[in-house]
Amino acid sequence: MQRQNFLRLIISSTLLSISLMSFCFNSMAQTTSKIDSSRQVTQILHTYGLNPASPFISRIRETPASVVKMFTDAGMSPRNHELTAEERLTVEKAFAALPPLHQRILKEHLRSINFLDNMPNTALTSTVNGKDSYRLYDITVRAEILHQNVSDWLTEKERNCYKTQGSSLSISVEAGTLDAIVYVLMHEGTHVVDGALGLLPVNEPGRKLSESSTANPFISGVWSEPTLFAPPYRNTMLDSTRFRQGGKVLSINQAEAVYESLGKTPFASLYGTSSQHEDLAEYLTIYHFTQKLKLPFRVIIHNKEKEVFVYEPFKSKQGRSRIKCMKLFYAHSEHGFSADS
Numbered sequence: 001m002q003r004q005n006f007l008r009l010i011i012s013s014t015l016l017s018i019s020l021m022s023f024c025f026n027s028m029a030q031t032t033s034k035i036d037s038s039r040q041v042t043q044i045l046h047t048y049g050l051n052p053a054s055p056f057i058s059r060i061r062e063t064p065a066s067v068v069k070m071f072t073d074a075g076m077s078p079r080n081h082e083l084t085a086e087e088r089l090t091v092e093k094a095f096a097a098l099p100p101l102h103q104r105i106l107k108e109h110l111r112s113i114n115f116l117d118n119m120p121n122t123a124l125t126s127t128v129n130g131k132d133s134y135r136l137y138d139i140t141v142r143a144e145i146l147h148q149n150v151s152d153w154l155t156e157k158e159r160n161c162y163k164t165q166g167s168s169l170s171i172s173v174e175a176g177t178l179d180a181i182v183y184v185l186m187h188e189g190t191h192v193v194d195g196a197l198g199l200l201p202v203n204e205p206g207r208k209l210s211e212s213s214t215a216n217p218f219i220s221g222v223w224s225e226p227t228l229f230a231p232p233y234r235n236t237m238l239d240s241t242r243f244r245q246g247g248k249v250l251s252i253n254q255a256e257a258v259y260e261s262l263g264k265t266p267f268a269s270l271y272g273t274s275s276q277h278e279d280l281a282e283y284l285t286i287y288h289f290t291q292k293l294k295l296p297f298r299v300i301i302h303n304k305e306k307e308v309f310v311y312e313p314f315k316s317k318q319g320r321s322r323i324k325c326m327k328l329f330y331a332h333s334e335h336g337f338s339a340d341s
């Protein structure tokens with residue numbers, strides 16, 4: 001696969017993942033007030049063939065044609081992947097490891113999970129029924145990651161941001177040895193929870209998005225628009241990486257400056273800088289890994305064997321500043337973000 005095509009697709013699929021979710025992230029209260037009656041929900045579940053009582057493992061299906069078309073249109077040839085018994089067990093364990101709110105919301109909103117071989121990016125969450133306020137989702141995952149652990153997979157993803165030719169520097173991510181799918185499912189599952197509960201704001205007629213953003217403690221002062229940083233973070237090193245629109249693959253010699261810059265922000269990872277939705281998915285997943293599972297999350301720059309720089313998101317005051325917002329994902333009852341949660 002040509003690198004240019006690959007990078008273009010990564011960027012377009014990130015954007016597609018956002019646009020498929022239709023920017024319909026209303027405030028929690030509005031979502032609740034607009035939510036279809038239980039009869040309409042029953043009808044939606046029936047129309048799209050989702051039984052909320054069905055085990056997650058029974059929701060492994062072939063990838064929807066619309067998702068496959070997106071890849072083939074970009075010149076890729078993904079193929080449906082039939083899971084082996086061992087792979088199914090890996091997926092089942094990853095679902096079981098999700099926190100309770102994710103389990104509950106995914107039961108009611110995840111129509112299917114699909115696996116593709118030869119998929120360029122890691123995963124994609126897509127909306128099934130964009131016109132209804134009660135949303136269903138499909139998650140599509142690159143099957144190869146079922147054989148990677150989280151550190152190997154995150155290292156590979158981070159290395160795609162830098163050119164290393166002629167340098168003795170290298171980058172790696174240390175995040176323990178759990179299966180990569182545990183991280184990936186938590187990340188994609190957060191997109192489903194975000195979309196289903198309307199956790200992050202969207203453009204609403206007659207109301208500037210910035211007004212909704214100001215009222216949302218997770219993104220206030222961090223994002224002005226879904227993909228536009230708040231002023232303090234604009235035009236910094238962070239705006240130049242390949243995870244940003246218009247960004248590019250940088251020289252590994254710039255990596256230290258990138259993570260130094262990241263360390264002065266509340267983002268949990270470089271990928272979290274791609275959009276406010278990725279920010280939430282990354283922040284929560286890394287919070288869960290480091291603070292709940294007590295696993296490491298260290299982005300390390302090595303010069304040959306020697307560690308020359310380490311980035312650990314929750315070690316800084318800035319990084320920890322939004323931890324209070326994570327409480328809702330572990331609460332017994334659902335509510336939106338609140339400033340004093």
Ligand SMILES: [Zn+2]
Nearest residue numbers: 187191278281
């Ligand atoms: Zn994502």
